Amino acid sequence: MHGEIITIGNELTSGRxxxxxxxxxxxxLTAAGLRVTRIVSVGDDYELVSKVLKKxxxxxxxxxxxxxxxxxxxxxxxxxxxxxLKRPLCLDQQLLEKIKTYAKARKIGITPSxxxxxxxxxxxxxxxxxxxxxxxxxxxxxxxxxxxxxxxxQMRYLMDEVVVPxxxxxxxxxxxxxxxxxxxxxxxxxxxxxxxxxYQGKGGDVDFGFYPHFPENHITIxxxxxxxxxxxxxxxxxxxxxxQLLGAYIFATGNRTMEEMVGLFLIEKGLTLSVAESxxxxxxGHRLTSVPGSSGxxxxxxxxxxxxxxxxLLHVQQETLDRYGAVSDETAREMARGVxxxxxxxxxxxxxxxxxxxxxxxxxxxxxxxxxxATDKQIFLRKYRFWGDRHKVKLNGTMMALxxxxxxLNGDPFLPGV
Amino acid sequence: MHGEIITIGNELTSGRxxxxxxxxxxxxLTAAGLRVTRIVSVGDDYELVSKVLKKxxxxxxxxxxxxxxxxxxxxxxxxxxxxxLKRPLCLDQQLLEKIKTYAKARKIGITPSxxxxxxxxxxxxxxxxxxxxxxxxxxxxxxxxxxxxxxxxQMRYLMDEVVVPxxxxxxxxxxxxxxxxxxxxxxxxxxxxxxxxxYQGKGGDVDFGFYPHFPENHITIxxxxxxxxxxxxxxxxxxxxxxQLLGAYIFATGNRTMEEMVGLFLIEKGLTLSVAESxxxxxxGHRLTSVPGSSGxxxxxxxxxxxxxxxxLLHVQQETLDRYGAVSDETAREMARGVxxxxxxxxxxxxxxxxxxxxxxxxxxxxxxxxxxATDKQIFLRKYRFWGDRHKVKLNGTMMALxxxxxxLNGDPFLPGV
Numbered sequence: 076m077h078g079e080i081i082t083i084g085n086e087l088t089s090g091r092x093x094x095x096x097x098x099x100x101x102x103x104l105t106a107a108g109l110r111v112t113r114i115v116s117v118g119d120d121y122e123l124v125s126k127v128l129k130k131x132x133x134x135x136x137x138x139x140x141x142x143x144x145x146x147x148x149x150x151x152x153x154x155x156x157x158x159x160l161k162r163p164l165c166l167d168q169q170l171l172e173k174i175k176t177y178a179k180a181r182k183i184g185i186t187p188s189x190x191x192x193x194x195x196x197x198x199x200x201x202x203x204x205x206x207x208x209x210x211x212x213x214x215x216x217x218x219x220x221x222x223x224x225x226x227x228x229q230m231r232y233l234m235d236e237v238v239v240p241x242x243x244x245x246x247x248x249x250x251x252x253x254x255x256x257x258x259x260x261x262x263x264x265x266x267x268x269x270x271x272x273x274y275q276g277k278g279g280d281v282d283f284g285f286y287p288h289f290p291e292n293h294i295t296i297x298x299x300x301x302x303x304x305x306x307x308x309x310x311x312x313x314x315x316x317x318x319q320l321l322g323a324y325i326f327a328t329g330n331r332t333m334e335e336m337v338g339l340f341l342i343e344k345g346l347t348l349s350v351a352e353s354x355x356x357x358x359x360g361h362r363l364t365s366v367p368g369s370s371g372x373x374x375x376x377x378x379x380x381x382x383x384x385x386x387x388l389l390h391v392q393q394e395t396l397d398r399y400g401a402v403s404d405e406t407a408r409e410m411a412r413g414v415x416x417x418x419x420x421x422x423x424x425x426x427x428x429x430x431x432x433x434x435x436x437x438x439x440x441x442x443x444x445x446x447x448x449a450t451d452k453q454i455f456l457r458k459y460r461f462w463g464d465r466h467k468v469k470l471n472g473t474m475m476a477l478x479x480x481x482x483x484l485n486g487d488p489f490l491p492g493v
Numbered sequence: 494m495h496g497e498i499i500t501i502g503n504e505l506t507s508g509r510x511x512x513x514x515x516x517x518x519x520x521x522l523t524a525a526g527l528r529v530t531r532i533v534s535v536g537d538d539y540e541l542v543s544k545v546l547k548k549x550x551x552x553x554x555x556x557x558x559x560x561x562x563x564x565x566x567x568x569x570x571x572x573x574x575x576x577x578l579k580r581p582l583c584l585d586q587q588l589l590e591k592i593k594t595y596a597k598a599r600k601i602g603i604t605p606s607x608x609x610x611x612x613x614x615x616x617x618x619x620x621x622x623x624x625x626x627x628x629x630x631x632x633x634x635x636x637x638x639x640x641x642x643x644x645x646x647q648m649r650y651l652m653d654e655v656v657v658p659x660x661x662x663x664x665x666x667x668x669x670x671x672x673x674x675x676x677x678x679x680x681x682x683x684x685x686x687x688x689x690x691x692y693q694g695k696g697g698d699v700d701f702g703f704y705p706h707f708p709e710n711h712i713t714i715x716x717x718x719x720x721x722x723x724x725x726x727x728x729x730x731x732x733x734x735x736x737q738l739l740g741a742y743i744f745a746t747g748n749r750t751m752e753e754m755v756g757l758f759l760i761e762k763g764l765t766l767s768v769a770e771s772x773x774x775x776x777x778g779h780r781l782t783s784v785p786g787s788s789g790x791x792x793x794x795x796x797x798x799x800x801x802x803x804x805x806l807l808h809v810q811q812e813t814l815d816r817y818g819a820v821s822d823e824t825a826r827e828m829a830r831g832v833x834x835x836x837x838x839x840x841x842x843x844x845x846x847x848x849x850x851x852x853x854x855x856x857x858x859x860x861x862x863x864x865x866x867a868t869d870k871q872i873f874l875r876k877y878r879f880w881g882d883r884h885k886v887k888l889n890g891t892m893m894a895l896x897x898x899x900x901x902l903n904g905d906p907f908l909p910g911v
Contacts, residue, residue, distance in 0.1 A: 098511045188687075
């Protein structure tokens with residue numbers, strides 16, 4: 076059972092906006108065992124949209140179309156559908172009422188541009204049962220067409236609540252596709268490929284995919300079967316084998332993030348954490364606090380961007396800064412100890428480095444990052460050297476620091492430094 | 494002069510990866526006055542890639558293809574091109590040497606999978622002058638085809654350094670397209686549309702685009718002309734008129750970010766800043782420090798996620814917390830004053846709120862955020878109420894706080910609270 080995704084908007088073909096909608100739709104459909112053969116993005120162009128839509132109807136079982144359903148003048152998907160599929164626009168009174176109710180709840184006045192959204196092509200069925208989002212479906216020559224708004228929230232809501240369940244209910248006997256994602260940190264793609272070369276022959280009827288997601292690398296394990304339980308069991312077996320190959324480089328599976336894993340381990344051990352950030356500028360705190368419930372283990376931290384703040388807030392000694400510099404094991408040590416003491420936490424994590432583009436030297440080039448971790452017993456210190464621009468150094472510094480916590484709590488050794 | 498972009502990879506059609514490459518390519522081509530008619534993503538499928546490639550050659554002047562050029566087994570673009578365009582693979586010795594040199598510099602061993610990348614279809618020309626990235630070009634029936642790696646860094650480098658300049662040099666007489674992007678914060682899309690309705694009639698031959706980028710809204714002004722200077726002048730005129738309509742809601746133009754603008758204004762006034770973050774968890778610090786040179790005005794800050802840390806690090810009074818709660822004007826006041834005093838900066842910015850999903854109450858629902866700004870003369874305080882999940886509340890709280898600095902330094906009033 077295969078389909079296509081069409082996303083509409085000049086913002087896409089002009090590169091103003093990243094096409095997150097098609098990605099989400101593709102992910103949901105794939106997860107449900109359906110196959111997406113192609114994703115096509117076209118601008119707000121009557122002719123072209125019409126052509127692409129008709130082509131898709133010819134060769135697919137279902138078509139998901141997003142974009143151009145909003146209230147602005149360049150939102151013309153409904154008009155295009157009406158014209159190209161020869162279905163005149165009709166006012167959907169029920170939809171109009173729902174739009175009014177929704178606008179009222181959000182304290183937005185009902186405008187002519189909002190009213191426009193209540194006109195649908197003949198035969199169209201409104202998708203949202205509660206008016207929470209606009210969008211409609213049509214059946215054209217036995218092909219199911221879904222038109223969704225481009226606004227990510229609404230689009231996602233309709234995909235999950237309406238579109239995927241409906242397609243699944245229409246097409247029986249879809250083989251079960253199982254997929255598992257393993258997330259790695261600390262190995263390059265070529266290194267992973269080499270490790271896998273030996274293994275892949277033994278894997279049987281399994282597909283492996285390798286995807287760099289800087290600074291992570293993801294491996295997907297995909298297999299099909301008739302029964303969900305068998306597929307799950309087989310996935311478990313393969314995952315176990317892959318874990319034997321890659322060990323502690325695997326930090327999470329599925330949608331789990333590094334910061335979620337760190338949070339889970341901290342809860343499990345009943346420990347609290349504080350962070351002292353220099354070059355990462357607050358990114359570690361931001362990532363830790365992006366996890367709901369993080370206030371249970373994350374006490375907070377300091378962003379000590381200047382030398383003075385390192386002295387004032389963390390009691391780093393001026394002499395240490397003068398003698399070894401802000402980017403050194405010695406400063407990382409005092410930062411980690413300082414934040415642990417000040418915040419009265421079990422663990423104190425510190426990162427100090429040179430994110431660039433300025434500030435590097437021959438001895439301490441851009442990308443040099445020192446990490447320190449103070450526990451009740453000792454302080455761990457290590458120096459790393461990351462490639463890339465300011466943004467990448469911040470990402471890698473943050474990831475490495477979080478990985479330290481994960482590895483420390485798991486009893487795994489830290490990644491080797493330079 | 495129009496072309497197509499084709500991106501290849503199962504990771505795209507299965508929704509594992511967001512297609513950032515096509516977005517970047519489309520942006521660059523559009524900015525150069527070229528038109529992208531469609532973007533097509535297909536999986537690693539011989540038949541389909543071959544079909545889509547041939548179709549694109551039939552109807553376009555140029556085609557950009559990304560993905561499938563790496564070292565893993567599912568990277569088969571080169572083989573597909575070879576077969577579908579009937580061009581046998583040949584070993585490019587020069588390219589092999591460059592790959593070896595590059596691998597050596599990065600301390601990656603030369604593996605068979607890396608060597609594979611040196612085999613190109615007959616007639617192909619290697620794109621990277623210095624071996625920094627793989628990728629090749631071909632001319633097929635007068636259509637220029639560019640094959641680029643999917644790795645964002647390499648792909649972007651080749652687009653900027655080779656592909657766009659080459660296409661521009663081949664096709665003369667391209668009319669100049671001018672585009673300007675205005676970024677707004679604090680108005681909803683329907684509100685912007687209504688404000689614009691009156692204006693648009695007077696605009697002449699100008700295209701306006703409206704794009705939500707949560708929590709920002711972007712407006713594009715696009716116009717064409719024969720001469721660059723005239724187009725620029727006309728853009729200036731339209732921008733000026735739009736600014737009269739929208740005033741201080743416009744916080745930046747082009748690629749500028751809110752944090753860059755805040756930095757520029759701080760430098761201009763010669764002022765320093767520190768931040769005390771509660772619900773934003775470090776995101777304000779992260780955004781401020783994502784700007785190169787931010788150490789010149791950003792001293793750092795504290796992430797005071799717990800009540801105890803608010804007392805310990807910022808000297809917020811326990812009595813204030815007990816009486817008014819952590820999410821209150823009173824606590825925001827002491828946080829702003831506290832961080833300004835502790836960090837010895839000109840401005841002290843504080844944010845405290847409830848990001849959710851837990852922690853809300855009838856009186857203080859999820860999304861309640863208090864902002865405080867301490868200056869040498871006074872302390873400003875205001876309460877806001879944001880919609881959405883944890884992530885959105887953090888984004889809006891951060892944006893509003895940065896917007897306060899921008900507005901304060903410009904002498905504009907803060908956005909109204911609740």
